[in-house]
Amino acid sequence: MTWNSEQHGINTMPSTPIPTPLHFGNLLRIAIWPLAWAVVTAIASAALSIAPLWCIYRIAVELFSAQPDMEAVWRLSWWALGLLFLRWALMVASHVLAHVGAFAIQHRLRLALVQRLNQVPLSFFAGRGSGSLRRTLTDDVNGLEGFFAHMLPDVVAAATVPVMALALLFVADWRLALAALVPLPLAVLAQWWWMRGMGERMREWGELQKRIANQVGEYVRGVHVVKSFGLDARSFGELASAVRGAVVWVQDYARHSSGGWVMFTGLLTANLVIVAPLGAWLYTQDTLDLPTYVLFLLVAPAVLAPLLRLTFALGEQFQRAQAMQRVDAVLQAPVVSEAVNAYVPDAALDIEFIHIRHCYGESLALEDVSFHAGAGRLTALVGASGSGKSTLARLIPRLYEFEFGELRIGGVDVRQWPLDALLARLGIVFQEVFLFHGTVHDNLAMARPDASDAQIEAAARAACAHEFIMALPQGYDTALGERGARLSGGERQRLSIARALLKDAPILLLDEATASVDAENEALIQQALDTLCQDRTVLMIAHRLHSVMHADHIVVMDGGTLVGQGTHAELLEHCPGYQRLWRDHEGARDWSLGHTRTEAEPHA
Numbered sequence: 001m002t003w004n005s006e007q008h009g010i011n012t013m014p015s016t017p018i019p020t021p022l023h024f025g026n027l028l029r030i031a032i033w034p035l036a037w038a039v040v041t042a043i044a045s046a047a048l049s050i051a052p053l054w055c056i057y058r059i060a061v062e063l064f065s066a067q068p069d070m071e072a073v074w075r076l077s078w079w080a081l082g083l084l085f086l087r088w089a090l091m092v093a094s095h096v097l098a099h100v101g102a103f104a105i106q107h108r109l110r111l112a113l114v115q116r117l118n119q120v121p122l123s124f125f126a127g128r129g130s131g132s133l134r135r136t137l138t139d140d141v142n143g144l145e146g147f148f149a150h151m152l153p154d155v156v157a158a159a160t161v162p163v164m165a166l167a168l169l170f171v172a173d174w175r176l177a178l179a180a181l182v183p184l185p186l187a188v189l190a191q192w193w194w195m196r197g198m199g200e201r202m203r204e205w206g207e208l209q210k211r212i213a214n215q216v217g218e219y220v221r222g223v224h225v226v227k228s229f230g231l232d233a234r235s236f237g238e239l240a241s242a243v244r245g246a247v248v249w250v251q252d253y254a255r256h257s258s259g260g261w262v263m264f265t266g267l268l269t270a271n272l273v274i275v276a277p278l279g280a281w282l283y284t285q286d287t288l289d290l291p292t293y294v295l296f297l298l299v300a301p302a303v304l305a306p307l308l309r310l311t312f313a314l315g316e317q318f319q320r321a322q323a324m325q326r327v328d329a330v331l332q333a334p335v336v337s338e339a340v341n342a343y344v345p346d347a348a349l350d351i352e353f354i355h356i357r358h359c360y361g362e363s364l365a366l367e368d369v370s371f372h373a374g375a376g377r378l379t380a381l382v383g384a385s386g387s388g389k390s391t392l393a394r395l396i397p398r399l400y401e402f403e404f405g406e407l408r409i410g411g412v413d414v415r416q417w418p419l420d421a422l423l424a425r426l427g428i429v430f431q432e433v434f435l436f437h438g439t440v441h442d443n444l445a446m447a448r449p450d451a452s453d454a455q456i457e458a459a460a461r462a463a464c465a466h467e468f469i470m471a472l473p474q475g476y477d478t479a480l481g482e483r484g485a486r487l488s489g490g491e492r493q494r495l496s497i498a499r500a501l502l503k504d505a506p507i508l509l510l511d512e513a514t515a516s517v518d519a520e521n522e523a524l525i526q527q528a529l530d531t532l533c534q535d536r537t538v539l540m541i542a543h544r545l546h547s548v549m550h551a552d553h554i555v556v557m558d559g560g561t562l563v564g565q566g567t568h569a570e571l572l573e574h575c576p577g578y579q580r581l582w583r584d585h586e587g588a589r590d591w592s593l594g595h596t597r598t599e600a601e602p603h604a
């Protein structure tokens with residue numbers, strides 16, 4: 001039989017959003033039926049844990065009677081064994097059902113988180129370390145799964161067993177039953193003492209864990225730099241300080257909590273210390289029979305000891321509540337808004353920046369920038385590092401929302417475009433090429449999932465990538481490591497150009513990517529780019545001026561403002577900012593050529 005999640009009340013469809021703010025109630029609702037059955041079977045199994053003890057009590061009654069009925073003793077023994085097996089079967093059923101429900105919750109949460117992360121602007125990620133976000137998607141979601149899979153049946157059992165045991169003891173002898181409860185108020189007092197300020201402490205612990213996760217993420221990303229300087233994790237200051245902070249926290253926690261904890265656990269497991277002598281005294285007074293005394297010796301520990309489990313669950317609950325808050329913060333993160341009356345214009349797709357102003361937090365990145373990138377033309381953005389070129393490009397796919405002004409594509413403000421339609425019309429080639437785990441083919445096909453093998457190959461050929469792909473061990477089926485580690489920068493760049501060619505979008509955002517590659521790769525990439533740019537609206541961030549001399553339009557940026565625009569010739573004549581850039585560029589070229597010459601001369 002296959003498990004049909006819909007039939008069994010598990011709603012895994014990502015299209016139904018999870019109601020926020022998140023709490024245990026709305027998580028439970030995701031998988032209400034399996035979890036409800038898990039609770040029912042857990043209660044039944046917990047109740048049955050007491051039943052064999054009742055059989056043993058009845059056996060004792062027989063054995064201590066004047067004429068023991070051995071047949072009844074055997075019958076009761078078989079009953080005890082049968083009930084024990086039934087209890088185990090119910091326990092297994094409860095755990096299986098709890099896991100089914102918990103996995104449904106985990107699956108739904110993950111989908112909802114990934115969906116949300118797809119919809120938030122880039123500024124959301126800027127304020128968070130990638131480590132802490134990864135922790136939310138993995139550890140926090142796993143923790144919630146674990147809570148429902150393990151804690152739920154355990155907690156239900158831990159709460160049921162004492163109630164059943166106490167009911168049985170009160171039926172047998174109310175005086176000893178009360179005695180079995182005596183340590184409880186003292187244990188609660190010790191527990192209160194032990195738990196004081198726990199919420200604050202757990203919050204501190206959560207913060208420390210977040211810091212460590214971020215720092216470990218950073219350490220792993222920068223491990224080549226750390227190694228190249230002959231350092232190790234201890235010399236990675238922030239990471240070392242976060243780990244030391246955790247050690248101090250644990251020491252402090254142990255110092256403050258151990259006394260109360262020892263008292264609490266001691267009291268909860270010590271009711272026999274009262275029940276045993278009191279029962280013996282009542283027996284000597286002839287007000288208690290021996291089988292009842294045996295029953296108390298067997299069952300009294302089950303009245304309080306399971307409460308220990310409940311305490312663990314409470315501690316666990318603190319952590320899960322924090323995990324839930326972190327998951328909730330992502331699920332409630334503001335998404336890129338989409339206009340109600342969004343529409344796709346039926347016009348040539350030019351790009352127009354009108355008095356654009358943008359800040360990253362408090363710091364101003366663009367001020368009053370206006371220019372027009374004509375449809376089907378190549379517009380280049382030039383300027384010193386930090387002048388705002390990339391920021392302008394990032395505003396087009398709405399990776400960031402600008403503060404003031406208008407940004408029109410095809411005559412319509414980007415905020416009036418349906419986001420999917422906008423992104424479908426953009427091809428993006430940035431310097432940092434991200435390649436996913438998967439084959440070369442998968443990495444290319446992501447640009448157009450329905451592309452045929454022939455189309456993929458044609459794009460690769462046009463991007464001058466086919467030859468190096470065929471030289472890989474399995475050609476297009478070669479798996480690429482994390483971040484495409486097995487490919488050179490130039491090869492990755494050509495793959496990303498092939499992707500853009502496959503997507504065949506009418507607008508192209510290009511971060512000129514030839515700055516850091518060798519001459520052979522530069523020529524190949526340039527050739528690929530020339531093919532890619534044909535008949536498209538191209539906005540190109542240019543780091544080397546000679547590559548944009550022939551652009552239709554050049555926009556010169558300086559310190560977040562536009563200081564000139566026109567063709568290369570016009571700017572050389574009128575724009576001091578461009579003249580300076582050109583002088584620097586020519587100077588650098590002379591230096592590099594001169595440098596090459598002087599190095600080459602001795603061999604001439």
Ligand SMILES: Nc1ncnc2c1ncn2[C@@H]1O[C@H](COP(=O)(O)OP(=O)(O)OP(=O)(O)O)[C@@H](O)[C@H]1O
Nearest residue numbers: 126360363365383384385386387388389390391392
């Ligand atoms: N995510 C960010 N958060 C905060 N400030 C940023 C962010 N990205 C860029 N900036 C700042 O905004 C300004 C413009 O940066 P931008 O990357 O747009 O310049 P650029 O001209 O593309 O530089 P480069 O040529 O070096 O890439 C800079 O002062 C930069 O420090």
